[in-house]
Amino acid sequence: MKTLGSWGRYPYSPQQPIPCHWRQQVAEQGLAWRDCQAVGLPYGNGRSYGDSCLASSDQVLYMRPLARFIEADWQQGLVTVEAGMTLGELLQCSIAKGWFLPVTPGTRLATVGGAIANDVHGKNHHVQGTFGRHVDGIELVRTDLGLVQCSPTAHAELFNATLGGLGLTGVIVAATLRLRRIASSKIRLQQIRFDNLREYFAISRELDIRHEYNVAWVDCLAPLSQIGRGVFLAGDHHDQAPCKPRPVTTVRIPITPPIPLFNQLTLRALNSLYFRCKGTRPERLQDYDAFFYPLDRLLEWNRIYGPWGFQQYQCVIPHGDAEEAVGELLATIRRHNEGSFLAVLKNCGDMPSPGLLSFPMPGVSLALDFPQRGERTRKLFLILDHIVRDAGGRLYPAKDAHMSGDDFRAAYPAWERLENLRDPALLSQFWQRVTLQ
Amino acid sequence: MNNILIIGGTSAIATACARLWAEQHSRFMLVGRNAEKLQQTAADLQARGATEVQTHILDLDDLDGHAAMLERTQQLLQRIDIALVAHGSLPDQPMCERDPDYAVRAFTSNGLNVIALLTRLGNLMEVQGGGSIAVISSVAGERGRPSNYLYGSAKAAVSVFCSGLRARLFKSNVHLLTIKPGFVDTPMTQGLALPGLLLAQPDRVARDILSALQKRRLTLYTPWFWAPIMAVIKSIPEFAFKRLSL
Numbered sequence A: 001m002k003t004l005g006s007w008g009r010y011p012y013s014p015q016q017p018i019p020c021h022w023r024q025q026v027a028e029q030g031l032a033w034r035d036c037q038a039v040g041l042p043y044g045n046g047r048s049y050g051d052s053c054l055a056s057s058d059q060v061l062y063m064r065p066l067a068r069f070i071e072a073d074w075q076q077g078l079v080t081v082e083a084g085m086t087l088g089e090l091l092q093c094s095i096a097k098g099w100f101l102p103v104t105p106g107t108r109l110a111t112v113g114g115a116i117a118n119d120v121h122g123k124n125h126h127v128q129g130t131f132g133r134h135v136d137g138i139e140l141v142r143t144d145l146g147l148v149q150c151s152p153t154a155h156a157e158l159f160n161a162t163l164g165g166l167g168l169t170g171v172i173v174a175a176t177l178r179l180r181r182i183a184s185s186k187i188r189l190q191q192i193r194f195d196n197l198r199e200y201f202a203i204s205r206e207l208d209i210r211h212e213y214n215v216a217w218v219d220c221l222a223p224l225s226q227i228g229r230g231v232f233l234a235g236d237h238h239d240q241a242p243c244k245p246r247p248v249t250t251v252r253i254p255i256t257p258p259i260p261l262f263n264q265l266t267l268r269a270l271n272s273l274y275f276r277c278k279g280t281r282p283e284r285l286q287d288y289d290a291f292f293y294p295l296d297r298l299l300e301w302n303r304i305y306g307p308w309g310f311q312q313y314q315c316v317i318p319h320g321d322a323e324e325a326v327g328e329l330l331a332t333i334r335r336h337n338e339g340s341f342l343a344v345l346k347n348c349g350d351m352p353s354p355g356l357l358s359f360p361m362p363g364v365s366l367a368l369d370f371p372q373r374g375e376r377t378r379k380l381f382l383i384l385d386h387i388v389r390d391a392g393g394r395l396y397p398a399k400d401a402h403m404s405g406d407d408f409r410a411a412y413p414a415w416e417r418l419e420n421l422r423d424p425a426l427l428s429q430f431w432q433r434v435t436l437q
Numbered sequence B: 001m002n003n004i005l006i007i008g009g010t011s012a013i014a015t016a017c018a019r020l021w022a023e024q025h026s027r028f029m030l031v032g033r034n035a036e037k038l039q040q041t042a043a044d045l046q047a048r049g050a051t052e053v054q055t056h057i058l059d060l061d062d063l064d065g066h067a068a069m070l071e072r073t074q075q076l077l078q079r080i081d082i083a084l085v086a087h088g089s090l091p092d093q094p095m096c097e098r099d100p101d102y103a104v105r106a107f108t109s110n111g112l113n114v115i116a117l118l119t120r121l122g123n124l125m126e127v128q129g130g131g132s133i134a135v136i137s138s139v140a141g142e143r144g145r146p147s148n149y150l151y152g153s154a155k156a157a158v159s160v161f162c163s164g165l166r167a168r169l170f171k172s173n174v175h176l177l178t179i180k181p182g183f184v185d186t187p188m189t190q191g192l193a194l195p196g197l198l199l200a201q202p203d204r205v206a207r208d209i210l211s212a213l214q215k216r217r218l219t220l221y222t223p224w225f226w227a228p229i230m231a232v233i234k235s236i237p238e239f240a241f242k243r244l245s246l
């Protein structure tokens, strides 16, 4: 098998995969690690950007081939699946039966195990909270305890720590998920243009109570005077048939170009074009995949950033100072001329997650990509981190390759509880970086 | 709805095919040697929409067990619309060179037991007077390479046997598809260092197999680029080929 990496291709650290095809292999590998005092890490489909899916030993348990249904009750919408199944594979079966994921990230190529380990959130965080809230049970394999069936009522502490547990509390072999009913695979979409952040916050306050899915794209290359302009998308599941899974049609970027295909010129042109095409538009219907997973159509699009890779910066800022802090972040990025294409703004609601280290908190989340440019990127991130820290916000480990140990430990005070529950044979480069340095 | 018999029902390639058939609400008989793996595969297909999944435990090297297995299949499925023969294992080539007993066993596992099975299955389908048999052979059976010529020669035997059987069964309206995959990312190839660009995922291969069955194709190279690759490899004269260490 080929070596594996993280989505941002930064840090570059090729991972040796040990593929898992059958559930019983997980325990066997765990024992092997324990017996020779080696460490490893479970790896899903590598859709995390930074180093949280990279093992400190560069040896990962590749879970992706484990993609079977174990049990499915299509009457109740309750499914138990192996952890390597992607969200897309699950939807491919469930949609035809009238069920959708209660929470989905912006890619359907994440695995169920990965979605739990990062306790991912979607555009409906204000309604449904995080992925972990819809998990009824987890089959966990630990190198010290063997197989543990955990749930909100059995081994609850371990269960909660595993939601957003970054793959450190044991290997998730299977999970039971509660799906949500849908009548249609189409999304009713409303699109509203806004010219600045003030307008964004006003629209968001008004529409969050009316729509399940809300997200906004912000043009971060707009002239400084227009910073904060963007497009707000509000969506809901349509209420009329058909309920049909959509074939996954994709175009693959076959090779990594020797230099990044994006530079400030091409990006600015793209962004302007995007905003010219995306004004306010009347309500319309869109297929679920176009609405939730626009980026999945271009397989391995991360390659366009070239051999040096890229980083995503995602933070959440609590409501109080959100408008000011987000404005400052966008202006700083604009002044440094570094940000790429589009930034994503999302509201996080106040629904708590049972997970110990879940990222969302009530506030606004901002995410955008930066081509990796060494020192320049590092310096910019120092300034951004400062703004986030002052506003009481925090960064998302699933996207992170840079945050300081101090920032992490201050923002995620429960980290020590996770460390106490960590499987001694599992360790990621991320965890090493933020807890040991 | 199809009635489908899969020999080597826990193989990754066969499972990928079965998942597509399950979506079309097929009925299955899965044959394999590992009860636990069969059960896990059956549960998966059931959840994906299969109307019925039966399993039968059999090591295909046990040639005497073939008849009972086929009899039970006929009882349970009545008619077999598609039979997919997918079992196989990659022998340790250096071991084949040292140990003739091992070599013969490896040849049996990948060649002779397929021939034995197809003999009975062919007769059954002939009497039934219709349906398709799909046999997974390999591009490795097209030319002997020093790195795996035992496996290659067993697959060559399977391919030639299939072409003869096809011509015979054709008269009874039974279709036979010989499948020649290149490198596929499955447990069988796990330990090998294969060139990433040529390595296909099982679901890709499965889609090719289903479409070839539908079109009643005779031979399938999957992914398609193996047809030109093999054309080139077959055209190299033996005196030059022997110097290439492939």
Ligand SMILES: Cc1cc2nc3c(=O)[nH]c(=O)nc-3n(C[C@H](O)[C@H](O)[C@H](O)COP(=O)(O)OP(=O)(O)OC[C@H]3O[C@@H](n4cnc5c(N)ncnc54)[C@H](O)[C@@H]3O)c2cc1C
Pocket (backbone or CB within 6 Å): A007, A041, A042, A043, A044, A045, A046, A047, A048, A049, A052, A053, A063, A083, A084, A104, A105, A106, A107, A109, A110, A111, A112, A113, A114, A115, A116, A117, A118, A119, A120, A121, A122, A123, A165, A166, A167, A168, A170, A171, A172, A173, A295, A398, A428
């Ligand atoms: C285009 C794009 C859009 C995205 N949008 C969002 C979004 O809207 N919201 C959001 O929250 N995230 C989003 N993400 C991030 C992504 O959802 C998460 O990083 C997710 O965890 C990736 O899943 P994976 O299966 O690829 O896991 P990997 O990246 O392979 O691993 C992630 C973590 O999970 C652990 N892990 C994986 N499998 C297991 C297992 N079986 N048992 C235990 N631990 C395991 C790993 O050790 C690692 O710590 C997006 C990513 C992309 C590329």
Ligand SMILES: NC(=O)c1ccc[n+]([C@@H]2O[C@H](COP(=O)([O-])OP(=O)(O)OC[C@H]3O[C@@H](n4cnc5c(N)ncnc54)[C@H](OP(=O)(O)O)[C@@H]3O)[C@@H](O)[C@H]2O)c1
Pocket (backbone or CB within 6 Å): B008, B009, B010, B011, B012, B013, B014, B031, B032, B033, B034, B037, B058, B059, B060, B061, B085, B086, B087, B088, B089, B109, B136, B137, B138, B139, B180, B181, B182, B183, B184, B185, B186, B187, B188, B189
């Ligand atoms: N992968 C490739 O690159 C490739 C290329 C060309 C052709 N092929 C062929 O494709 C077919 C499927 O293989 P795969 O790639 O899907 O690998 P796989 O997942 O390892 O499947 C092989 C299956 O055959 C079963 N099997 C082997 N010998 C058996 C026996 N004597 N009795 C019962 N079952 C037996 C194995 O069962 P256990 O799990 O119990 O061992 C396993 O389920 C094979 O015929 C293989 O030769 C594969």
